[in-house]
Amino acid sequence: MVRIGGGNTMRTIHWLFIWLCLSLSAGSSRGLEIFRPKAGVTEFSEPGQPFGVEILAPAGLSSNGWSVILGNDLRAWSNSVVEQVDYGLEVYNRSLVGYRLQVRTPSEAPPELFSLEVRHAAAGAATNRRAVSLAPVLETNFYLLHYADPQISGSNALSGSGQNSPYGSLQELSWHAPVFSLINPRFIFNTGDEIDDGDVDTANRYAAYLNAIAAFGPPLLITRGNNDRGDFGHWKTNVGQAAYSLTMGSFYLCMNDTRGNEMRAWFTNDYAAAFADSNIAYRLIGQHYNSNGDGKNPYFFAPTAGQYPDLMLVGHNHSFSTLQSSPYPVLSSGPACNYGGASLLTFYKSGSNWLCPGAASHPAGTRFNAVGDWGAPHVACAYRVANDGAACSNTVVITNSLPFDFWDGRVRFHMRSARYGYVVTGGAVLAQYDYAGGSNTAVLVQVDIRSNRLTTVSIARTDSDQDEMPDAWELAWFGDLTTATNTTDYDEDAWLDWQEYAADTDPTRAASFLRLEALQLDAGLQRLAWTGGTGVFQYLEMSANLFSNDWKLVYTNTPPTSVSNSFNVLESLTNSFYRIRAVR
Numbered sequence: 001m002v003r004i005g006g007g008n009t010m011r012t013i014h015w016l017f018i019w020l021c022l023s024l025s026a027g028s029s030r031g032l033e034i035f036r037p038k039a040g041v042t043e044f045s046e047p048g049q050p051f052g053v054e055i056l057a058p059a060g061l062s063s064n065g066w067s068v069i070l071g072n073d074l075r076a077w078s079n080s081v082v083e084q085v086d087y088g089l090e091v092y093n094r095s096l097v098g099y100r101l102q103v104r105t106p107s108e109a110p111p112e113l114f115s116l117e118v119r120h121a122a123a124g125a126a127t128n129r130r131a132v133s134l135a136p137v138l139e140t141n142f143y144l145l146h147y148a149d150p151q152i153s154g155s156n157a158l159s160g161s162g163q164n165s166p167y168g169s170l171q172e173l174s175w176h177a178p179v180f181s182l183i184n185p186r187f188i189f190n191t192g193d194e195i196d197d198g199d200v201d202t203a204n205r206y207a208a209y210l211n212a213i214a215a216f217g218p219p220l221l222i223t224r225g226n227n228d229r230g231d232f233g234h235w236k237t238n239v240g241q242a243a244y245s246l247t248m249g250s251f252y253l254c255m256n257d258t259r260g261n262e263m264r265a266w267f268t269n270d271y272a273a274a275f276a277d278s279n280i281a282y283r284l285i286g287q288h289y290n291s292n293g294d295g296k297n298p299y300f301f302a303p304t305a306g307q308y309p310d311l312m313l314v315g316h317n318h319s320f321s322t323l324q325s326s327p328y329p330v331l332s333s334g335p336a337c338n339y340g341g342a343s344l345l346t347f348y349k350s351g352s353n354w355l356c357p358g359a360a361s362h363p364a365g366t367r368f369n370a371v372g373d374w375g376a377p378h379v380a381c382a383y384r385v386a387n388d389g390a391a392c393s394n395t396v397v398i399t400n401s402l403p404f405d406f407w408d409g410r411v412r413f414h415m416r417s418a419r420y421g422y423v424v425t426g427g428a429v430l431a432q433y434d435y436a437g438g439s440n441t442a443v444l445v446q447v448d449i450r451s452n453r454l455t456t457v458s459i460a461r462t463d464s465d466q467d468e469m470p471d472a473w474e475l476a477w478f479g480d481l482t483t484a485t486n487t488t489d490y491d492e493d494a495w496l497d498w499q500e501y502a503a504d505t506d507p508t509r510a511a512s513f514l515r516l517e518a519l520q521l522d523a524g525l526q527r528l529a530w531t532g533g534t535g536v537f538q539y540l541e542m543s544a545n546l547f548s549n550d551w552k553l554v555y556t557n558t559p560p561t562s563v564s565n566s567f568n569v570l571e572s573l574t575n576s577f578y579r580i581r582a583v584r
Contacts, residue, residue, distance in 0.1 A: 005320045012140030032057045032123045034116060037131040039210055040222030042187065044133050044248050045076060047389050048107030050083060051132060053116070054091040055099040055337060057123045062086075062270065065121040068103050068308060070114040074414075074435040074442055075113075077106045092241060093266040095207040101160055110431030111136045112445050113219050129210070133219040135186060136430060139249035141410065144185040145218075149193040149314025152209055161338050168194045168337030173212040175375030176340040180216030180396060181448065182217065182379050182539035185344075186248075188218050191315040192225025192331075194239070194259070205230065206238040217410065223255040225288040226296035243267050245274070250346070256287035259296035267301065277305050282347070283353035289316035290323065290330050296433035301581035303328070311359050313345075320363035329359045333367070334470040340370030344404055360489040365405035368402050378402050379449065381411065389414040389440040393460040409449035411457055415441045418461040420470045426457035475478050477507055503582040504533025514538075514582055526569040528579050535559050539581040540567055546577045554578075 030170040037043035045051040053068070061397055084102040091098035101118070116131035135142075144555040156162035162172025180188065183222040185234065195205050213220060224235065224242040233516040237240065242257035243266065252274045256267055274280050289297040291314060297316065303309055309326040313336045318324075319344065323330040333343040343366040345358040371377055380400060383444075384395040415422060417439050421432050427445035434441055450457050462470040467486040474481050482489060484507065495508040506512035514532035521527075530540060538557035543550055555567045569576075 009513040012228075013319070028538075031550060032118065032119055032120060032126045034126045034128045035096070035236075036240060037116065038128050038240035038245070039213065039238070040190070041222055041244055042113075042131060042133050042219035042221060044138060044187075044219075044246065045105055045133065046136065047105055047109050047111065047134050050102050050104045051142075053101040053103055053118060055097065055101065055118060055126075056091060057099060057120065059087070059097075061099070061120050061123055066101060067119045068101070069115065069117040070109060072110075072112050072114055074447045075433070076117075077109045078519065079106045080104060083489060089141065090209075090442060092265055093244070093270070095263075095266070105132075105134060108433070109134055110433060110442075112444065113217065129214060133187070138251075139349065141346070141348050143178065143344055143406075145183070145185045145188045146191070146313050146331070146333040146343040146345060147188045147336045147340075148224065148332070149312075149318060150336040151196040151225075152192045152205070152212075153335075155208070157374070157405070161372070162339050162340065162375065164293060167335070170208055171214045172337065172340065172371075173373065174215060174372045175377070176336075176469045177213075177215035177217070179340065179370040179377050181215075182381060182409055182411070183218075183220050183406045184408055186408075188216065188342075189313060190220055190222050190280075191224040191255075191286045191313055192223050193227045193335075194222060194225070195230065196227045197292075206234055210238055213305055221253070221255065221286070223286060223288065224257055224259045224322055226259060228259065232262075239570055245270050249278065249558075250279055250281040251284070252282065252354070253284040253286065254279075256285065256301040258300045258301070261299050261437040264299060271301075271303070272304055272307060281352055283311075285309045285312045289310070289314045289332075292320075310354070311345075311356060320367045322362050325360075329362075331359065331362045331366075336367075339372065341367070342370060343367055344411040368404060379406070389416060390434065392416050392418065393458070393472075394456040395456060398447065398449050398452065398455040398457070400451055400455065403451050405451050406449040409447040411445050413443040413445065413459045415459065417441050417445060420515050421460040421466065422458065422459050423462050424459050425473070426455065469501045473501055497510050502536070504535040504584070514580060516578060516580055519578070526576065527566060528569060529564070529566040531564050532561070532580070532582060533561060535584075537583045539566070539583065541568065541578045541579050543579075544575055550581065553560055 033056040035056050039066055043051045055087045057067040066082045069084060070077045070080060081104040082101050083104050086100045089097055090100035099428055111134045113134045114163055115127055115129045117127040147308040151167035152170055153167045154169055157169045157171045158164050162169055195209055222239055244261035245254035254271055287301055290300055292298050292300055312330045314332050317332050318335045319332055323332055334341055345356055345366060348355045379400045381396050381398045385391045420441050424445055427447040430445040430446050432441055443459060445457060447457055464471050465481050471481055478484050486498045488497050490497055490507050491510045493513050495513040497507045500507040503514035503565050505514055516530045519530040536559055539553060540555040541551040542554050554569055557565055
C-alpha cells in the first residue's frame with residue numbers, strides 16, 4: 001500500500017495557539033523583567049544559533065521552568081530552546097543579581113527583528129519589543145546607519161524638515177521608518193539625544209518615543225546624550241542600558257554613556273578585554289561626543305595608546321564631520337531631526353579583517369537625507385496590488401533617488417497560502433512562512449536596491465495553474481504547463497502526473513513509480529524492499545490492522561535516497577501490513 005502527501009493541519013493549529021499566547025502576554029507580570037535585550041539594546045544572532053537574555057526575577061526559580069517565544073508582527077515561534085540558566089551577578093554588566101539564559105533560536109525562524117517573550121511557570125511572563133535580530137550570517141559584509149540626535153521635542157512636524165520646536169518630532173520618525181526599512185541596515189546606531197528635555201513628563205515621552213520607533217524595520221542600538229535628561233530608571237526600563245557591548249562574530253562594538261558614570265569602570269575593563277580577545281578583529285565605539293569642551297559630556301571616553309579603536313562614531317555637534325583621522329577616525333553625524341540625516345557606513349570582511357571605506361570618505365561618501373520636504377521619501381516602494389495577503393501574485397517597484405546602492409535591501413510580500421510556495425524574480429528569497437492560521441504566506445526577499453534607478457521585484461505562485469505540480473517541474477519534464485494536469489497520466493503507469501511529482505519519480509517512464517516490491521521473511525526478520533524517487537522523504541510504516549488507520553513509523557529514508565531501497569523490520573506481528581509514504 002502506498003500513500004503520497006501529508007497535511008499540515010496540526011502545524012497550523014500550533015502556530016495559531018502560540019501567537020495567541022504571545023498577544024495576550026504583552027508587558028510583564030508577577031515580578032519578572034527582561035532587563036536585556038530591549039528596544040534600544042538589541043541582541044543579534046543567526047537562525048539556529050544562541051543568544052543571551054538577562055532576567056530580573058525572584059531567587060530560587062527552577063532551571064527547567066523557563067520558556068521563550070520569538071514573535072514578529074505576523075506570528076510567533078515557540079520552539080526556542082533554553083540551553084543554560086545561570087543565577088547570580090548576571091544582569092546589567094554583572095552588577096545586579098538575576099538570571100542569565102542562553103537561548104537557541106529556531107533554525108526555521110526567518111532573518112527578521114523579533115519581540116521576545118520569556119515565561120517561567122513560577123514567576124509569570126514578560127515581553128520586550130524589538131529585542132532580537134536574526135541575520136542570515138553575522139560574519140559577512142554589512143552596512144549600518146549612524147543616526148544621531150533625533151532629539152524629539154514634540155509630536156508634530158512644524159517645518160518641511162520634520163522639526164518641531166526647537167528640534168525633532170515624533171511625526172518625522174514615521175517618515176524615516178519606511179525608508180530605513182527598505183534600506184535595511186544591519187542596525188541603526190543611535191549615539192544619543194533621542195528625546196529633547198526628557199525630564200518633562202518622562203514616562204509618557206518614553207512611551208510615545210517607543211511607539212514611534214516601533215515602525216523601524218531595522219534594530220536599534222542606542223545610548224544617552226546630554227539632552228536625554230529624564231529619570232535614568234525610566235530610560236533603562238523603556239530603552240535599555242546606556243553602556244553596553246556586544247559582538248557579532250569577530251566584530252566588537254560598545255556604547256559609552258557620557259551622561260553618567262554608573263558603568264564607567266565596567267566599560268573601561270570590557271573595552272580593554274576586547275584587545276585581549278584574539279577572536280576580535282574590529283572595534284567600534286559609539287558615544288554622544290568625544291570631548292567635554294562644552295561641559296555637556298562629562299563622562300566621554302578617550303581610548304589610550306595601544307587600545308585605539310578602528311572607528312568611533314559620535315553625535316552632539318549637529319554636524320557631518322571627520323573630527324579626527326589619526327590615531328583613529330572619529331566621525332560625527334546629524335542631526336537626524338533634519339530631513340532624517342544619517343551616514344551610511346559599510347563594513348567588508350576581508351580575510352580575517354574588516355574594512356570600512358567610509359571611515360576615510362566621510363562625510364562626502366557617506367552622508368544622505370532619508371526624506372525631502374514634509375517626508376517625501378528618497379527611497380520608496382509601490383505595490384501593484386495591496387500587499388495585504390489577498391493576492392497570489394504581486395509586483396513591487398522600488399525607487400532610489402540616493403547616490404548609494406543598498407545591496408541588502410528588504411521587502412516582505414504578504415500572500416495567500418500556496419501549496420508549493422512562491423517564486424520571486426528580481427530578488428533572493430530569504431524565508432517563506434505561513435501565518436494567520438496557515439491561510440497566508442509571508443515571503444521575505446533580499447533586494448539589491450541600486451542608486452538612482454527603479455528596482456522591480458515580482459512574486460507568483462510556484463504552481464501558477466494550481467494543478468498540484470510546480471511550474472518549474474512541469475517545464476523541466478514536459479516543456480509546457482498544459483501537457484500535465486492533476487488528472488493526467490502521461491506514461492500510463494496508473495500513477496497520475498501530480499503523484500509522480502509528489503514521489504519524485506519520472507512521469508515519462510512507465511517503470512518509474514513508488515512501490516513496495518518485496519517482503520521476505522528470514523530468521524524472524526521481515527525484509528522490505530521498495531523503489532521510488534531520490535529527492536523526497538520516504539516513510540516506511542506498519543500496522544496490525546489494515547482498516548484501523550493506526551500506522552506506526554518503522555523507518556525514515558532521508559533524501560537524497562537510492563532508487564532501490566530495503567529495510568529489515570525487527571518486530572514481527574502475526575498480521576503485518578506495510579506502506580511507504582513519500583513527502584516532499
